Structure formats: C-alpha cells, structure tokens
Amino acid sequence: MTSFKDTRNLLLESYNDGIIDDDEFILLYEGNFSKNPEFLYEDYERFDLNAMDETECKAEFRFTKSEIPRLAEALDILGTFFCHQGTTAPGIEGLCLVLRRLTYPCRYSDLIPRFGRLVPELSMTYNIMGPKHDAGMLRDSGLLNDIQRFAFSTTGQPMCLYGDPAYPLRIHLQAPFRNAVLTPAMQAFNSSMSAVRESVEWLFGDIVNYFKFMDFHKNLKIGLSSVGKMYIVSALLCNAHTCCNGNQTSEYFNLEPPTLEEYFV
Secondary structure: OOOOOHHHHHHHHHHEEEEOOHHHHHHHOOOOOOOOOOOOOHOOOOHHHOOHHHHHHHHHHHHOOHHHOOOOHHHHOEEEEEEEOOOEHHHHHHHHHHHHHHHOOOOOOHHHHHHHHHHHHHHHHHHHHOOOHHHHHHHHHHHHHHHHHHEEOOOOOEEEEEOOOOOOOOOEEEEEOOOOOHHHHHHHHHHHHHHHHHHEEEHHHHHHHHHHHHHOOOOEEEEEEEEEHHHHHHHHHHHHEEEEEEEOHHHHOOOOOOOOOOOOO
C-alpha cells in the first residue's frame, strides 16, 4: 500500500507536470495526511549495541553489553526476527527492545531515537518476543510432579518447599499452620518460617524495581494487554539479572546463583 508521504510526492509531481490544477492539488494534497502524528524515524540511526557505552546499556536494558549476547544465547533467541508484513530485526535488537520497554513505562514513539524504526515496526517486533492464583500457577508449572520425583536428600529424606497458605499441603510442599487454635509450638514454627518466606518475596519487589513497566498500572489491563505473559517474561529476565549480578536473597542465604547458561539449560 502506498504511504501518505509517497502519495503527496506523486501529487507534487503531477502538479508540476500540469496533470492536475490548483484546486485539485489542494484538495488531494490536504486529504493525504495521516491523523496520527508523524515521527521522523529517518533522522535516527538503526540500533547498534556496540555504539552504546556501558552506562547507557545498564540504565536502559539493566544488563551490560557483554551480558546481553550471553542472555540472547541462553534464551536461544533467533539470529533474526521476521514480522508478518516483512519487517526484519536482528535478535539482539529484539531482545534489547523488550528489555528497554519493560525497564520503564514508555510509548513506542519514545523508542524511535534509540532504534530508528517506525512505531508499527517496534510494536510488531516487541510482540514477537493476567495474574493467576498461586495454586493455579503451581499446577500449570508441573513443579509439584518434579519435586515428588527428585526432591530427596542424599540419605533419602524428603525435601520440601515452603509456601503460603494458598498452597496445598503435601510431603514435599509445606505451609504455615492454620488451625483455629495454635499451640505454642505451632506459633513458634509459623514465626520462624515467616521471616524466611518474607526474604523469598523480596524477589517480587526486584521484578518491579528492575522492570518498572510492571508497576505501571495504567498499562496493565487484563483483556487489553498480555499482563500474565509480560510478568513471566519480566520474572525470567530478573532471574537472568540475578545470575549475572546476584541479589539480596542470594546474599541472605549465602548462596551463589547459577550462571546464565546453567539457569536456562
């Protein structure tokens, strides 16, 4: 389809060649402007990660220049993205577009100076790349089946996860006592485990701290945007950031996080 800009250029040529008169030119020329704002993407260079310095990279993408290619490889991101209308974009550019959009709430037009692309191209490239109840997420993850098969110590003792009261009780999945009347021992158990469980929930704060788009409620409307998918992607990217830099939770438990390659194996 011919763009409005191409149509206007053709009208100018037709007018100069005497094919259309003054009245026809004015009528047709004024009728061939988009109602949407025109963003001059041609004024900007296409995205080049190597042209960025480390400070820009860390601020805009949360990862360093050396970490981004590792992340792309660990995520098995394609060398090139192909959009349905013919747009192509390098895989690294697509990953950086997702990182930049999630890092802070912004419009696609705000990304033109960085990526040098039309708004529709940015939107399609981003999209190539609703909250659930905890128990529903557990069921869908298949985690319970895995821990029932593999979560045993070297001496054969069952090992368990500790969750909040929303989770079902199993040998490998424990939760706080929730009896109507708690004994002193039950109260002591709940209190001691509460502090540990709270430290794990620091991770939820990390997600919205690093990827502030997930804390911008005006953009997060179930049915109008892929809220669940965006949160899962943000959580995975936050875990990837932890693999590269550690976090408060890993320091609290004095545990080294896995490498990017080990995490996404």
